[in-house]
Amino acid sequence: MTVRTRFAPSPTGYMHIGGMRTALFCWLWARHNRGQFILRIDDTDQQRNIDAALVPILDAFRWLGLDWDEGPEVGGPHAPYFQSQRRDLYDAALNKLLDSGKAYRDFEVPEDTQAQREAAEKEKRVYVSSRASLALTKDETEKLIADGKPFVVRLLVPRADKVAINDHVRGQVEWDCSLMPDPVVARSDGSPLYNFATVVDDAALEITHVIRAEEHLPNTPIQVLLHRALGNKTPEWAHIPYVASPGSKEKMSKRKIDKYRTNPQFQKMFELGDQVLSRIGIDPKSDALSPVMVAYYREVGFLPAGVLNSLVRLGWSLDDATEFFTLDDMKRKFSLERVIKSAAGLDPDKMLSFQAHWMSQLPADQKLDGCLPFLKKAGLIDDENDPATRARVASVIELAADRLRVFGDIFQLDEFFVADADLKIDDKNFQKRVVKPETAVDLLRDLRKRLAEVVDFASAPLHDLLQSFAAEKQVKVGDVFPAVRLCVTGKAQGADLFRSLELLGQECVLRRMDRAIGLAESQRAS
RNA sequence: GGCCCCAUCGUCUAGUUAGGUCUAGGACAUCGGAUUUUCAUUCCGGUAACAGGGGUUCAAAUCCCCUUGGGGUCACCA
Numbered sequence: 001m002t003v004r005t006r007f008a009p010s011p012t013g014y015m016h017i018g019g020m021r022t023a024l025f026c027w028l029w030a031r032h033n034r035g036q037f038i039l040r041i042d043d044t045d046q047q048r049n050i051d052a053a054l055v056p057i058l059d060a061f062r063w064l065g066l067d068w069d070e071g072p073e074v075g076g077p078h079a080p081y082f083q084s085q086r087r088d089l090y091d092a093a094l095n096k097l098l099d100s101g102k103a104y105r106d107f108e109v110p111e112d113t114q115a116q117r118e119a120a121e122k123e124k125r126v127y128v129s130s131r132a133s134l135a136l137t138k139d140e141t142e143k144l145i146a147d148g149k150p151f152v153v154r155l156l157v158p159r160a161d162k163v164a165i166n167d168h169v170r171g172q173v174e175w176d177c178s179l180m181p182d183p184v185v186a187r188s189d190g191s192p193l194y195n196f197a198t199v200v201d202d203a204a205l206e207i208t209h210v211i212r213a214e215e216h217l218p219n220t221p222i223q224v225l226l227h228r229a230l231g232n233k234t235p236e237w238a239h240i241p242y243v244a245s246p247g248s249k250e251k252m253s254k255r256k257i258d259k260y261r262t263n264p265q266f267q268k269m270f271e272l273g274d275q276v277l278s279r280i281g282i283d284p285k286s287d288a289l290s291p292v293m294v295a296y297y298r299e300v301g302f303l304p305a306g307v308l309n310s311l312v313r314l315g316w317s318l319d320d321a322t323e324f325f326t327l328d329d330m331k332r333k334f335s336l337e338r339v340i341k342s343a344a345g346l347d348p349d350k351m352l353s354f355q356a357h358w359m360s361q362l363p364a365d366q367k368l369d370g371c372l373p374f375l376k377k378a379g380l381i382d383d384e385n386d387p388a389t390r391a392r393v394a395s396v397i398e399l400a401a402d403r404l405r406v407f408g409d410i411f412q413l414d415e416f417f418v419a420d421a422d423l424k425i426d427d428k429n430f431q432k433r434v435v436k437p438e439t440a441v442d443l444l445r446d447l448r449k450r451l452a453e454v455v456d457f458a459s460a461p462l463h464d465l466l467q468s469f470a471a472e473k474q475v476k477v478g479d480v481f482p483a484v485r486l487c488v489t490g491k492a493q494g495a496d497l498f499r500s501l502e503l504l505g506q507e508c509v510l511r512r513m514d515r516a517i518g519l520a521e522s523q524r525a526s
Numbered sequence: 527g528g529c530c531c532c533a534u535c536g537u538c539u540a541g542u543u544a545g546g547u548c549u550a551g552g553a554c555a556u557c558g559g560a561u562u563u564u565c566a567u568u569c570c571g572g573u574a575a576c577a578g579g580g581g582u583u584c585a586a587a588u589c590c591c592c593u594u595g596g597g598g599u600c601a602c603c604a
Binding site for chain 1: 539567
């Protein structure tokens, strides 16, 4: 039998990173078995702009390279793939349930049901449905329907039964039906509820494996019962652990983003994000984008490979040593049997380390193509297609080497793109290495003269020049190099100083030294 | 609170299905040291865990029970 898995997001306007991990596992299991992966949109309760709310979700899949065999845009033999458009199927199933007596119309007003629920809770009693409407005769029921009395349809839970599943990750899990209230399957307007629509669709789409997050475990007995009542073959289950917030066992949630900001384990991610996003015109403090969303990582300049590798290692491992996986590796090696049971916290540190690894593997031209849009968005370059610009950016990237972990890191070398007048200088270090030392300014002034005389303004000769300059002045290189760096890049540390000088070019270096010397002088005077 | 799930270094995990080779392995983080003009990288090395208690057994991280702790979920949401 062909393996068919599905991921069924509701259109919320963003793709949750934890949901993405679930989707990845679904996709992997389907691909591993040469089966099909289906995307179904669970939009049974939202009416408004589904299309717009769906875009970020599909974009996330596309960005990561996870394709779907059936679903939005691609269609398929079981189209449509939007629950809002499959109402006739639910209606038919509902009638089947009603006709067979497996479900009943419940005329109890919601307030009464609610009151019973509360009373039971108060008395520490298990709440089960009153089933008062079940006592109605057929005539009475028809009268109520004719009178337009509202009702919901509930599944008649077989209270004597037990439900047991053999979960692919959790093993045997059992529930006692005598403890279950009769679940509503259709609202008073006749529309289906999640559990019902899901069961109808999973059966219709011939889903063989329902792989979803652990939080759905309590839904499972209801769904099993529904499948049984409908006469379906029940799918196999795999309840994978949810993704927890860093350093905790709590499910990661969009609503807790403010709390995460103060989480020390999350700090590094927010710092990186804030720094990059603020450069490209996105408000880092806005709720519109945060590390719980897949889009965040794209905007900050992560590679799909890095994100994918992080996600797959959350709750799954191949063995005791392998850490790096390409999508293709995962596809070949993934198995549900090796999915762990406990919740795994997202680890920003490790995520960044995976990212750094995959960035280091990326060919230079792809690094270039990745960085260009960031520089463009930040207004640091004008034309992404201009050959001279591309060449310069390529040089900077080469110079940056492993300092470039995410594309957004290119902003750490913004000194190569800003106008001299706009160069920001790290004041604290400038004071320490240029303004305060007695001889620093004189030294720099002398050095500036020498630099002006250089004919071959290249890294190696510049290195020699600075070195011999320090020797000649009988000062340590540590008194010269950092000062020069501060003057021309504005930073206390960074990429190779001499290659930086070469890349900046003689004229620029001289201008920046003049500017810095002037600045230091005026500060010394005051 | 009911139901259900989970429990190995700070974190992600290997080891648990078939008890011994586990004085518990790897990775990230961290701390040292080497390399380096700074930072980063790289390389070497260190610190660091079987939640607790009972069983079963010659032998338990591994099997059983209890306790504790953590978490998920309890809608005419998905």
